Amino acid sequence: MIKWVKERKARKSEQNRESNKERPMRPKIKFGRSLMSRYMLLILAAVLFVPVVVPVVATVFVVIINHVNPVEDAPYGDSDQITSLWAIESKKLDGSSDSIINARMKELQKKYPKSAMYRVDATGRTTMVLGGEGTKVLKSRSSKPLDMTSGKPEAPSTDVVLKWPLPTGKTEETRIPAVWTANYTVEFMKKANFRDPLTIVAFIGGGNVNKGQGFMVIEIPRNMLQKSSSNGLLEFVYFGAVMLIVFVIFIIMSVLFFAKIRKRLIHLQSAMVTPSKEGIPLPVDVRRSDEIGHLEESFNQMVHQLTGSRQREREEEQLRKRLVAGLSHDLRTPLTVIRGHMHALHKENLSEQGVHALSRMEGKMQDLGELIDNMLSFNLLASGRYTLKLERKDVLRMIREAAASWYPVWEKEEFEIDIDLPETPLIWDVDEQGLRRVLDNLFQNVVRHAASGKFIRISTEQIQGQTAVVIEDHGPGIQPDSGTKGTGLGLSIVDLLIREMGLRKRVDSSDSGVRTYLYSGKDDELEL
Amino acid sequence: MKTKLLYIEDDTEIATWVREDLEERGYEVVWLGSGEGAAEAALDCSLVILDVMLPGLDGFTVGQRLKKEHPAVPIVMLSARTSIDDKLHGLDFADDYVTKPFHPDELAARIEVQLRKAGTVVSSEAVLTLDHLSIYEQDNRIVNEQTGEEIILSGKQFHIFAYLLRHMGMIRTKEQIYEAVWNEPYLDGDKTLMVHIRHLREKLELDPANPVIIQTVRGVGYRVKKP
Numbered sequence: 170m171i172k173w174v175k176e177r178k179a180r181k182s183e184q185n186r187e188s189n190k191e192r193p194m195r196p197k198i199k200f201g202r203s204l205m206s207r208y209m210l211l212i213l214a215a216v217l218f219v220p221v222v223v224p225v226v227a228t229v230f231v232v233i234i235n236h237v238n239p240v241e242d243a244p245y246g247d248s249d250q251i252t253s254l255w256a257i258e259s260k261k262l263d264g265s266s267d268s269i270i271n272a273r274m275k276e277l278q279k280k281y282p283k284s285a286m287y288r289v290d291a292t293g294r295t296t297m298v299l300g301g302e303g304t305k306v307l308k309s310r311s312s313k314p315l316d317m318t319s320g321k322p323e324a325p326s327t328d329v330v331l332k333w334p335l336p337t338g339k340t341e342e343t344r345i346p347a348v349w350t351a352n353y354t355v356e357f358m359k360k361a362n363f364r365d366p367l368t369i370v371a372f373i374g375g376g377n378v379n380k381g382q383g384f385m386v387i388e389i390p391r392n393m394l395q396k397s398s399s400n401g402l403l404e405f406v407y408f409g410a411v412m413l414i415v416f417v418i419f420i421i422m423s424v425l426f427f428a429k430i431r432k433r434l435i436h437l438q439s440a441m442v443t444p445s446k447e448g449i450p451l452p453v454d455v456r457r458s459d460e461i462g463h464l465e466e467s468f469n470q471m472v473h474q475l476t477g478s479r480q481r482e483r484e485e486e487q488l489r490k491r492l493v494a495g496l497s498h499d500l501r502t503p504l505t506v507i508r509g510h511m512h513a514l515h516k517e518n519l520s521e522q523g524v525h526a527l528s529r530m531e532g533k534m535q536d537l538g539e540l541i542d543n544m545l546s547f548n549l550l551a552s553g554r555y556t557l558k559l560e561r562k563d564v565l566r567m568i569r570e571a572a573a574s575w576y577p578v579w580e581k582e583e584f585e586i587d588i589d590l591p592e593t594p595l596i597w598d599v600d601e602q603g604l605r606r607v608l609d610n611l612f613q614n615v616v617r618h619a620a621s622g623k624f625i626r627i628s629t630e631q632i633q634g635q636t637a638v639v640i641e642d643h644g645p646g647i648q649p650d651s652g653t654k655g656t657g658l659g660l661s662i663v664d665l666l667i668r669e670m671g672l673r674k675r676v677d678s679s680d681s682g683v684r685t686y687l688y689s690g691k692d693d694e695l696e697l
Numbered sequence: 698m699k700t701k702l703l704y705i706e707d708d709t710e711i712a713t714w715v716r717e718d719l720e721e722r723g724y725e726v727v728w729l730g731s732g733e734g735a736a737e738a739a740l741d742c743s744l745v746i747l748d749v750m751l752p753g754l755d756g757f758t759v760g761q762r763l764k765k766e767h768p769a770v771p772i773v774m775l776s777a778r779t780s781i782d783d784k785l786h787g788l789d790f791a792d793d794y795v796t797k798p799f800h801p802d803e804l805a806a807r808i809e810v811q812l813r814k815a816g817t818v819v820s821s822e823a824v825l826t827l828d829h830l831s832i833y834e835q836d837n838r839i840v841n842e843q844t845g846e847e848i849i850l851s852g853k854q855f856h857i858f859a860y861l862l863r864h865m866g867m868i869r870t871k872e873q874i875y876e877a878v879w880n881e882p883y884l885d886g887d888k889t890l891m892v893h894i895r896h897l898r899e900k901l902e903l904d905p906a907n908p909v910i911i912q913t914v915r916g917v918g919y920r921v922k923k924p
Contacts, residue, residue, distance in 0.1 A: 497778075498778060501796075502711065508799070512718065534798060570872075593886075
């Protein structure tokens, strides 16, 4: 029970925390609709139930007992009834003569045949003993039983002993002295209350008040009376059972209450972690406007805001993409025209200087075109609009193909070309166009920044158990300020693409050249 | 007869010099400012050069229609749209995609490749001379000028040599050659191609140990150098 109370408290405090958490966000919760109030109602019902249930159970129990226990079980009523009856009878006999008293007592004895009665007069002498059915009346100094069945009143001159057979099998003796001494009377009265048989003493004429006319005693076996003591246990069991049922009902209600809350919370949580195809969770249905309902509403608002911003983002993305594409196109068109005119110039008779200037211009034109290309790519890549299709591909083959297309350029620049790639394929998860772009930009960089080294080597090397592709040049190394050579857009694209494809790049730069290592970020990328 | 090309381009300035340049190279150029009437104009043309940004129908749509009506006519896209998406979209139907700004030589080379692929005789060079070899592309004849003998190649040898000739000056990896000639994916460690090239060299080269016609580019592949 204590554990349960603790649990309840824990739940309650949990509940409080939840409601506290939400309160700053949504101060307006109608109390009648809040979970808090519902929980309070539940607790209140449980607490109020105890004072209600106890009397109700007791009442119901008494009613049931009174119906279930027929009168035969307690033919003489309960002890209170007998006590008051005895007091009334004794009062009625006020001032009566002995014979009248005796007669009345005999009448009463007939009414209650299983009881024993005796009378003691004012002087303390036992004047009459009426043994009931089932009792043995013995004279203490003789074993000869008195013949009490005849009903003849007798004033015993010796002590009389009443023997009561008890339901337990024992016998209880009542010793009725011929003459009642003060000591014996006190002893008798001390025992009277707790005995079986029930012993009731009343003063003749006064009930509980001594009128100096002696007293009369009635003894009734307790099994003839209502079994109050033995019924108590049964009652307790019944009562306990009912209380238990009440508590079980309360626990079940409590558990259901929390199970419902839990279910709704889990529902909300699962809604949060299952994103739609947009990557944003779908809104949930708000069924009740309590704390969790408000939480769900807030969640929905958040989802709507997210969706809205995603929408805006997409529109901006689209706009940017269009803008860049348009810009690129608009830049390229005049470039094409310039290129054309330059080509026309070529055919003219130019001085050596003119030819030289023209070829420089053509080179720059090429760079400008590439820059525009890179700008567009970077824009798309950085905004995540460049969708990569990762496939398991032989990287070495792609490197060979890329190198093949760059070979003439390198030859033109009079590079020493050393391509040393193994025959066995190297399988990585890559996007073909993406990797091609990475390689093109890296090779381009070599031509642009390391042409003075006149050297390029493409090979593979083992790094941390992985095969890395190494592109090596003998240029001056990466300069802190590349100055006029460009914005580094090409390398930014390389880095972005490499990250997107889950690859790794490492660059060792020194005065004598740059070594660029490319390797897979995954561990399972060993050679197959 | 001159080879006729259809050139669709809305920018007059670019169109003018491209046209002039191509005409100088011995082509007859039909120029259209938009996709209108392209299908009719393409009827007697050997190749179509197509811009993407056109008034009215865009180049992609025009190209797709042209390809449907004249599947045999190669299309070279010539565009300032350089994104991968555009390129892939273009290459769905077009045979090549050249981005602006381009070098006129590059455009001419690509046109030549496409024409050769399509089987159209390249007007200017009916006979190709490579060192001691004279190659008559029209009737697939190779003559060793030193001895005057014709060199007979087996089917695969001829295919390999033709493929390298088509991409003259460019290096092709062994995977590319294998897949183009055999039409099936290259398997790692397959020596078939090497064997064929060895036999090919034995027939073509004066000194097969030091080949000059079919060069080996170490670590990359093979090429036939431009004369």
